[in-house]
Amino acid sequence: MSLRGAAVRVGGRTLWSGVGLDVGAGEFVAVLGPNGVGKSTLVKVVLGVRQPAAGEVRVLGAAPGRAGARVGYLPQRRSFDASLRMRGADIVRLGWDGDRWGLPLPLPGRFRRGAAAASARIAEVIGLVGAEGYADRPIGQCSGGEQQRLLIAQALVRRPRLLVLDEPLDSLDLPNQAAVAALIGRICRDEGVAVMMVAHDVNPILAHLDRVVYLAEGGAVTGRPGDVITSATLSRLYGTPIEVLATSDGRLVVVGQPEAPARHVDRHEDGGRGAAVPGPRDARANVPADLAPFAPAEPGPSGPSGPSASSASPAPPASPVSEDVRRD
Numbered sequence: 001m002s003l004r005g006a007a008v009r010v011g012g013r014t015l016w017s018g019v020g021l022d023v024g025a026g027e028f029v030a031v032l033g034p035n036g037v038g039k040s041t042l043v044k045v046v047l048g049v050r051q052p053a054a055g056e057v058r059v060l061g062a063a064p065g066r067a068g069a070r071v072g073y074l075p076q077r078r079s080f081d082a083s084l085r086m087r088g089a090d091i092v093r094l095g096w097d098g099d100r101w102g103l104p105l106p107l108p109g110r111f112r113r114g115a116a117a118a119s120a121r122i123a124e125v126i127g128l129v130g131a132e133g134y135a136d137r138p139i140g141q142c143s144g145g146e147q148q149r150l151l152i153a154q155a156l157v158r159r160p161r162l163l164v165l166d167e168p169l170d171s172l173d174l175p176n177q178a179a180v181a182a183l184i185g186r187i188c189r190d191e192g193v194a195v196m197m198v199a200h201d202v203n204p205i206l207a208h209l210d211r212v213v214y215l216a217e218g219g220a221v222t223g224r225p226g227d228v229i230t231s232a233t234l235s236r237l238y239g240t241p242i243e244v245l246a247t248s249d250g251r252l253v254v255v256g257q258p259e260a261p262a263r264h265v266d267r268h269e270d271g272g273r274g275a276a277v278p279g280p281r282d283a284r285a286n287v288p289a290d291l292a293p294f295a296p297a298e299p300g301p302s303g304p305s306g307p308s309a310s311s312a313s314p315a316p317p318a319s320p321v322s323e324d325v326r327r328d
């Protein structure tokens, strides 16, 4: 994947510009920055659902949106309703054939072989993410970390060469963040999959990263984490004094990073509506309309609090302490 001088405009304003980035096979890149800066919009540009206002974007040798199943996508987190009866393995299967409609028919010979290949691949990715122990359990009864592993398996099932993950660690506890980060790092290295991950906290993935893209209103900095996440670089990017502190256990704490711009409105709102639990055929009902083609497995809202409560909340008041610090 490559971006050259890319810029994006939303609602008449430029979110970011001058973004240059290369992600090769087996490389792991994080997209960082405060709420509302345009991280998910960068994902949309890479998926081809939003056009850049300037610059060039290429994904797997073609314009964004042309790579089909060679791009795996995990949307921003939505948990499953506890009463949802679909098994974890069924959720993974939606990544294989969730975009097809109609009742399954009795299959003649050569199609049966295709079905056997699908089942074998589904079992393989379930093994890859270590979900064998709970893949037959209803997804609503799996823990947040287990659900996330199954969703990663779903995104991997069609053997993508690029995996795009929007805050996959959000709302997981620290041990699960570390475990899922390690899993993604392993998939990236062992399977040679390029990974672009949006993250609020770089620490769980720091050890696995090749590069980071730090977005700010108007601009961006790309480079190795040690070069970008520094007081000097981030202060320059945000035009305000920012301090990056390293704790004794190797974590980075960013102090003074600007918070959400006041005009940030949540664009995931559309995805959170609807009280009924749709069946597999309605799996995309709760995904923002513009990302629906990439997200076959969203079989239900998350209950009373709705999907991704943090992103649905109003922006917190400006604070001198970064998201990373407050979460801990």
Ligand SMILES: Nc1ncnc2c1ncn2[C@@H]1O[C@H](COP(=O)(O)OP(=O)(O)OP(=O)(O)O)[C@@H](O)[C@H]1O
Residues within 6 Å of the ligand: 010, 011, 015, 033, 034, 035, 036, 037, 038, 039, 040, 041, 042, 263, 264, 265, 266, 267, 311
């Ligand atoms: N379709 C749209 N129309 C108008 N504004 C939009 C649209 N989509 C996104 N925005 C705005 O663009 C900005 C960037 O949104 P985006 O979701 O990319 O930010 P983000 O960095 O991913 O935020 P968060 O960390 O909260 O998930 C926000 O201010 C958002 O309200």
